[in-house]
Amino acid sequence: MKIVYLNTNYEDSHIEEKHIHAAGMQLHVHNGLKPSEFAPAVEDADALVVALEKVDRNLLDGMPKLRVIGRMGVGIDSVDIEAASKRGIPVINVPDYCIEEVALQAVSMILAAHRKLVPAQTIVKDGRWDNNELKPIQALSGLTLGLIGMGRIGNKVIEYMRAFGLRIAVSDPFLRADQVPTGVELLSFEELLKEADILSIHCPLTPETKHIINRDTLALMKKQPIIVNVSRGGMINEQDLAEGLDNGQIRYAALDVLNQEPPDIGHPLIHHPKALITNHIAWYSVEAEIRLREMSVTRVIDYLEGRPVPTIVNAKGLEALK
Secondary structure, rough: EEEEEEEEOOOOOHHHHHHHHHHHHEEEOOOOOOOHHHHHHOOOOOOOOOOOEEEOHHHHHHHOOEEEEEEOOOOOOOOOOOHHOOOOOEEEEEOOOOOHHHHHHHHHHHHHHHHHHHHHHHHHHHOOOHHHHHHOOOOOHHHHEEEEOOOHHHHHHHHHHHHHHHHHEEEEOOHHHHHOOEEEEEEEEEHHHHOOOOOEEEHHHHHHHHOOOOOHOOOOOOOOEEEEEOHHHHEHHHHHHHHHHHHHOOOOOEEOOOOOOOOOOOOOOOOOEEEOOOOOOOOOOHHHHHHHHHHHHHHHHHHHHOOOOEEEEOOHHHHHOO
């Protein structure tokens, strides 16, 4: 069987080779390809593995033998799940390889934004030593941290943030009150927006959550909150957020993800004095990268060899076809 890696862009493939060759399968790696060059590279693939490359209906139509898609990462918004499901093709992601890393990035951004570390550094680099323009900074323990979504990463953020003594609340339409950790409040989305001093986003990007932060939802935020996003850039209407920062609706924004990556040079948030932007690095540690590669390849092989896989994202859709 032939496993094709498309534009995953690692310098070598020794991790993948070890597992694929041990299974008696073939590995074909194609990096640096343009969409117009995809067809001959993938046409006879039994399995396709991608990182951020889009897998749409046209690409799927050119792979008549395809049995499984592996997505190297958490989000699956780059894959046409409906088209894959109609073909009976499972889509396997790896939502459990970087829980610690992404949660720690969120916590780091929360603390940096709250303590105004970036503007404080700018003052020092400008040769000044006056802290009046940084005031006020409230005690963290008196604030409310609100989480939009509470999956694996949201749970880890709660675990880390408990030590700071904040009130912690979450909004998640898939949670019941008895599923929320002790001491954490479950609120409606509107209640969370009204009560949060710090708002951290931890839900997947879907048609329902796209631009969940926009002019209308910003208007519901009564406490001029800090907004943190380590999930997907598409959660936020960035122009609306920039306006919210300009008019004082929002105190600060700390984002590891943007709608377009890399962003245009004129992006309204890149040089904004009330924004901290990092380059989609939340997922990364040396260990997480190894886990990602190991888990991606072994789950694809497990499926091809008939073993159960824990993270088939369209399992319900496939079951409905039976």
